[in-house]
Amino acid sequence: MSIKYADIIVDISHENLDKTYQYSIPEELLAKAVIGARTLVPFGKGNRFIKGYIVNISSKPNWKVEAIKPIHEIITDALVIESQLIHLAYWIKETFGATMNDALKTVIPVKKSVKAKEKKSIRLIAATEEAHEFLELSKKKNNRGRVRLLEELLKEKELDYDLAVNKLNIARQTIKDLEHIGIITTDAKRLYRNPVQATASNRKDIILSPEQKQIVEDIINKYREGIYTACLLHGVTGSGKTEVYIEIIAEVISQGRQVIMLIPEIALTYQTVMRFYNRFGDRVSIMNSRLSQGERYDQYLRAKNGDIDIMIGPRSALFTPFEDLGLIIIDEEHEGSYKSEHPPKYHAREVAIERARLSGAGVILGSATPSLEAYYKALQGEYILYTLPTRNGDGCLPxxxxxxxxxxxxxxxxxxxxxxxxxxxxxxxxxxxxxxxxxxxxxxxGFVSCRSCGYVMKCPHCDISLTAHNNGKLVCHYCGHEAAMPDKCPSCSSKYIASFxxxxxxxxxxxxxxxxxxxxxxxxxxxxxxxxxxxxxxxxxxxxxxxxxxxxxxxxxxxxxxxxxxxxxxxxxxxxxxxxxxxxxxxxxxxxxxxxxxxxxxxxxxxxxxxxxxxxxxxxxxxxxxxxxxxxxxxxxxxMLMYPPAAHILAVLIAAKDEGKGLLASELISGATKEWLSAEGFEKETVVIGPAPASLSRANDIYRFMLYIKQLEYRVLIGLKNYLEGYINYSEQFNGCTVQFDFDPMNSY
Structure with a gap:
């Protein structure tokens, strides 16, 4: 039996995800050694035992076999959230095509630890009589800082550290000296930055319509029975989908579990957050791109420590480290922003369903205009379909x-x-x-063109038309290149050049x-x-x-x-x-x-x-x-045209600084694709389009080529992706090129 090796990370912080250490897997641990498993391994020269997580398993040693240490133990006593997120990262890597490192950095999104905010206080620990004696001694020695601090502490017993330093003008060294002597002590309490700045709660009881009530009761009953099938809530605009979410969330929280609520960032407003805050108070937090690094870091800590029950945010909030996740809601599920534009190019809808499966949680997708993918799966029976066809309350459709x-x-x-x-x-x-x-x-x-010769002003780096702005500038919305609005056509010198x-x-x-x-x-x-x-x-x-x-x-x-x-x-x-x-x-x-x-x-x-x-x-x-x-x-x-959700598409983007190298790489991938499809017997039922220059054929001076493969079965495209990954890794022809995979792309390239 060949020896198996595990790549293990020993520090789950974003900046250390690149640092993996290889260990051999003893035969008796092979069955337990899975991606995400928590391990105990000997580390460093002293071989002290530390905990780590398996992120990859292979048959190939990375260095001398005799230098590779064996895993000491695989810990199976409890599922920890890190193990679950690493397992999810591996699933994303396999399903959407990316490196394990990119996938890990997606599911563990805190980039680095930031300095913690603390509230420090000073407390008198010496007996009152001893403190009075020391005060008199300090007066005799004319030590004014000590005198001010002790007089205040004898009155208050406890004092805010910042108040003492900034208002009473007491030197930090004075505080340290009294602490060293044993007269006082300083206490530090961790403060979490809370991005939800809310006023007092003005909770209003929700009165559900009969249709809303029926949906809530049905989903809650299934939840209580442990039936976690994904649901699609198709409700017209203004039908009261949010009220349905809130009632179901209340049930999940009452069972001691947590909830992730995804909302497109563009719709994540104060008005939206307050509806949840008014019902659930400060057990609600938010995540979005406008939070500071410190605010983002604190929200993950608050979630991990069990200080919040509900996280509201865009796509990235899906990876909130809740220990007992009970429900994921994706509102406005049709939104294109739920698909990542950077590797791994995952869709939040599919990842939510996999994370819910790992956690034993429910999933609710909601929209007035569901994506064709979600509605198709609902009609196929993969999701349970609920509808709210009329507006709630006084409103009627316009x-x-x-x-x-x-x-x-x-x-x-x-x-x-x-x-x-x-x-x-x-x-x-x-x-x-x-x-x-x-x-x-x-x-x-829009674009700027010449009515005399038809010349269009384009970005010199991206080969797309520049957009005219009010300040007289022409701007490329891909790379940010700016140019001045010309007085005459650069091609024919005509004065008939204008924005359209x-x-x-x-x-x-x-x-x-x-x-x-x-x-x-x-x-x-x-x-x-x-x-x-x-x-x-x-x-x-x-x-x-x-x-x-x-x-x-x-x-x-x-x-x-x-x-x-x-x-x-x-x-x-x-x-x-x-x-x-x-x-x-x-x-x-x-x-x-x-x-x-x-x-x-x-x-x-x-x-x-x-x-x-x-x-x-x-x-x-x-x-x-x-x-x-x-x-x-x-x-x-x-x-008719084999487009999702009737079929599936694998888009392969090849990018290179050298146009010839990029073209050759795209032709090699096309050839390898056809060979694999033929060998596996999928050639007749698969459509291969390209290779060809992408519609945005040059961006930031990098040439881009595309290949599209259409197939009815997603699993066939996964098999092809796995084959191409190996083919690319073992061929020198791809040096200087990057290749990205995108399943069922949301945008054309």
């Missing part, structure tokens, strides 16, 4: 108008506002009601010109760069400090403004022009979500969808709030 912009042009209306939208905006401004205008574009305008397209800044200008008395706010990437930028704009609009909110997709994500009675979607089909098979799905989701912002209070709402393609099925379905109709038509298209 009336939706579809305006054909081609007809507007025939009427000589060259404004960005259709006649109907302009009339409705005037009506709402007179009634003191609020309006939201949505456009799925950022910046002052419409962005949020331009819309804001046109609104001000058309409705001079209106108070306007704009919300996009540029106006929300500062910390709390989202909150300030949303709070101002919520407080009715503005009549019109102009914004990109971040204004349509789950926000609830009762005074909004009109939503204008200015260019509904912009997202249809994307070179991406998900373009129709994204368009439907954006339109339905944007329309869902209107009429959420007692006042009825209206939505105006402006488009050049009113007959497109995604726009027709969104205007009728017909998700099932859209799903049927879109799935026919996906089945």
């Amino acid at each position: 009336d939706i108008w579809v305006e054909d912009l081609r007809e507007e042009l025939k009427k000589r209306n060259k404004s960005i506002f259709s006649i109907r939208l302009k009339e409705l905006m005037l009506d709402r401004l007179q009634k003191k009601e609020q309006i939201m205008l949505f456009i799925n574009r950022r910046g002052y305008a 397209g419409t962005g949020t800044q331009k819309v804001e200008e046109m609104v001000r010109k058309e409705f001079p008395g209106a108070r306007i706010l704009r919300m996009d990437m540029d106006t929300t760069k500062q910390k709390d930028g989202h909150e300030k704009i949303l709070a101002a609009f919520s407080n009715q400090e503005a009549d019109i909110l102009v914004g990109t997709q971040m204004i349509v994500k789950g926000h609830d403004f009762p005074r909004v009675t009109l939503v204008g979607i200015l260019a509904a089909d912009l997202s249809l022009y994307a070179s991406d098979y998900r373009a129709s799905e994204r368009t439907y989701q954006l339109l339905a979500q944007a329309a869902g912002r209107a009429g959420r209070g007692k006042l009825p709402g209206e939505v105006v969808i402006q488009t050049y393609q009113p007959e497109h099925y995604s726009i027709v379905a969104a205007s009728h709030n017909d998700y099932e109709g859209f799903y049927r038509q879109e799935m026919n298209y996906r089945k």
Whole structure:
């Protein structure tokens, strides 16, 4: 029997994940030696026993066999959270294609320990009589610092350390001296940075509708019986999905277990967090990219120490180190941000289901516009499907108008506002009601081109068009390259060079010109760069400090403004022009979500969808709030062209600084792919596209090539990925190239 070796990490901190030590696995421990297993190993020259975790197992020794020490023991007395997360990292590596190191750094996301915040206090430990004697002695020696400190401590018994140093001007050395003598002691209490700055709780009892109540009872009953099948909650906008989540969370917490609630970062607002804080108090914490390093570190410590029960956050919150995780909720599960753009390119939905399996936990996916993948699995019986088809309480779904912009042009209306939208905006401004205008574009305008020769201003590093901004700069939204707006065409010297397209800044200008008395706010990437930028704009609009909110997709994500009675979607089909098979799905989701912002209070709402393609099925379905109709038509298209979820795609991205080397590497991978498919008997049922330059063929002076492989069975693509990983590792032709795998990509390359 060949000897097996284990790579072991002995320090679970982010900066030490690269440092693995190889040990041999004794024959009697082979059955227990699995990825994530906790071990006791001899370490260093003194062979002292320390604990570690297995992160890889192989048959190949990394150095002299006689120098490799054996594992002393595999600890199986208790499952610790580190073991579970390492096991999850290995599953991610195997399922999505990445190095184990990248996977570990994903599931153990705290980059480094930061300095702990402490609250220090000084306490008198000497007897009162002894302290008085020492005070008199200090007075005689004219030691003023000691006198001030002792006089204060004889009155208070305990004193805040910072107060003593900063207000009483007592030297730190004086404190150390009295501590050394045994008159006083200093106590330090760890302070955790808490990102939830909440006011006093004003909890309101939730009154569920019969439909909500039935769903809550059914999920809770299954949970109590230990049935942890994933659920999909398909509820129209404003149907009360959050109330359902809260009631189920309360049940899970009552059983002493913890909850992870994933929300897209763009929708993670103060308004959202407060709904949970008002119910569960300071047992709630949040995780997002705007927290400081110290705040992030403290939230992981609080979770690990059992100081919180609920973690709310985007994708990364999925790896919160809860010891007894009972439930994972993914709200707005259709959001593309749940798919990682960096290796490992995992999807939070699939990882959540695997983590729940390891923990014995439930999973709830919720959306008004579910992803086709989730809805397909629900119809196939993999998920339990629950529906909330009507709005909760006083709200009712808005009336939706579809305006054909081609007809507007025939009427000589060259404004960005259709006649109907302009009339409705005037009506709402007179009634003191609020309006939201949505456009799925950022910046002052689109690309800059010459009307004389057709030349387009492009980024010299990324080969994509530059975007014009209000400050006269042209900006590349991939690498950040900036250029000045030219006076004449660099190609033909014509003066007819200008920006085309419409962005949020331009819309804001046109609104001000058309409705001079209106108070306007704009919300996009540029106006929300500062910390709390989202909150300030949303709070101002919520407080009715503005009549019109102009914004990109971040204004349509789950926000609830009762005074909004009109939503204008200015260019509904912009997202249809994307070179991406998900373009129709994204368009439907954006339109339905944007329309869902209107009429959420007692006042009825209206939505105006402006488009050049009113007959497109995604726009027709969104205007009728017909998700099932859209799903049927879109799935026919996906089945015909072998796109997810009807089939699966493995995207292989090859990148290199040398264009020739990148091209050769892509051709070698294509050849190896076809050979493997032929040898395994999958050639006829698999479609291989490419290799070809990526649509973004050069980024930051790195050339990019793509290969797409379509297959009905995910397991076949996993087998191919495993084969290609080995092929790439053992061939020198790939030196100087990077190869990334992406299963069922969310974006085209």
